[in-house]
Amino acid sequence: MGLPFTSDQFFGVFAEYNRSFWFVALALWFASAAALAGAWRNPRRFSGALMYLLATLWVWSAVAYHAFLFTRINPAAWLFAGLFTIEGVLLFRAAARRRIESLSLAGPISGLGIALACYALAYPLVSFGIGRRFAEIPTFGVPCPTAILTIGVLLTVRGGPPLSLAVIPAVWAFIGGSAALLFGVWTDYVLPAAGIALGGYLAIYRSGQTSGSHRVRSR
Numbered sequence: 001m002g003l004p005f006t007s008d009q010f011f012g013v014f015a016e017y018n019r020s021f022w023f024v025a026l027a028l029w030f031a032s033a034a035a036l037a038g039a040w041r042n043p044r045r046f047s048g049a050l051m052y053l054l055a056t057l058w059v060w061s062a063v064a065y066h067a068f069l070f071t072r073i074n075p076a077a078w079l080f081a082g083l084f085t086i087e088g089v090l091l092f093r094a095a096a097r098r099r100i101e102s103l104s105l106a107g108p109i110s111g112l113g114i115a116l117a118c119y120a121l122a123y124p125l126v127s128f129g130i131g132r133r134f135a136e137i138p139t140f141g142v143p144c145p146t147a148i149l150t151i152g153v154l155l156t157v158r159g160g161p162p163l164s165l166a167v168i169p170a171v172w173a174f175i176g177g178s179a180a181l182l183f184g185v186w187t188d189y190v191l192p193a194a195g196i197a198l199g200g201y202l203a204i205y206r207s208g209q210t211s212g213s214h215r216v217r218s219r
Contacts, residue, residue: 003074003182004073004074004075004076005073005074007183009073010073010179010183011136011183012073012136013065013069013070013072013073014136014137014138014139014142015135015136016069017064017065017069017139017142018135018136018137018139019135021064021141022139024060024064024141025124025139025140025141026140028056028057028060028140028141029121029124029140029141031053031056032053032057032120032121032140032149033121035049035050035053036050036103036117036121036153038050039102039103040103043101043102043103043104043158044101044104047100047101047102047103047104048095048098048100049095050102050103050153051091051092051094051095051100051102052091052092052095054091054146054149054150054153055087055088055089055090055091055092055095056088057088057141057146057149057150058084058085058087058088058091058146058150059084059085059088059089060141061084061141061142061143061146062080062081062082062083062084062085062088063081063085064141065141065142065143066078066080066081066084066143067081080143080172080175083168083171083172084143084168086168087150087165087168087169090164090165090168091150091165094162094165100157100158100161100162101157101158101159102153102154102156102157102158103153103156104156104158109155109156109197109201110155110156112152112155112197113151113152113153113154113155113156114152114156115152116148116149116151116152116155116190116194116197117148117149117152117153117156118152119148119152119190120145120146120148120149120152121149123138123139123140123144123145123148123187124137124138124139124140124145126187127139127187138185138187138188143172143176144172144176144180144185144187144188144191147169147172147173147176147191147194148190148191148194150169151166151169151170151173151194151195151197151198152194154166154169154198155197155198155201160201160202160205161198161201161202163202166198166202169195169198170195170198170199171195172191172195173191173192173194173195173196173198174192174195176188176191177189177191177192177195180192
């Protein structure tokens with residue numbers, strides 16, 4: 001069964017987003033860069049601010065992109081808006097509880113997470129660099145770069161990311177990745193790979209926890 005919208009309609013939504021909200025997208029980009037830099041310098045102090053910023057991005061994408069724009073061409077966007085709102089609320093709760101410390105790990109998984117976060121910031125320029133007109137490219141504050149940034153940050157969380165925060169970004173990695181394949185959005189080809197990396201990290205971390213608990217009980 002085909003999608004209920006055409007490629008022109010799909011990219012037309014991005015064009016309208018850029019016309020209507022370019023100033024918000026720019027502000028969110030600078031805020032994201034500042035939050036990442038702060039968490040990089042002092043994870044304990046600025047991780048909460050980074051989580052609040054991620055929550056804001058998910059809620060903004062739910063309202064401005066999915067509910068206000070994407071529902072005009074795809075009724076399923078109402079469901080997507082709900083999922084993005086739930087993720088935003090979960091991130092707000094995590095930030096308020098101050099139990100998450102990001103960008104404080106060393107190793108290949110954390111390095112991958114940092115690379116994904118940097119890629120999310122570079123996303124608008126990469127989109128422009130592959131040859132699509134600037135007016136129609138996904139810029140910032142839209143679903144896919146938001147998911148890439150969030151997955152990147154979750155891969156750097158000390159103690160492993162909470163499952164509640166990881167499920168929706170991982171699910172969107174494959175929903176958004178399907179659009180990348182269908183419409184040739186090359187910048188989003190990273191998204192499914194990011195989802196697989198997050199799922200693998202969670203599986204490895206949780207299996208380690210389980211085996212550790214078994215060892216404790218055996219003693």
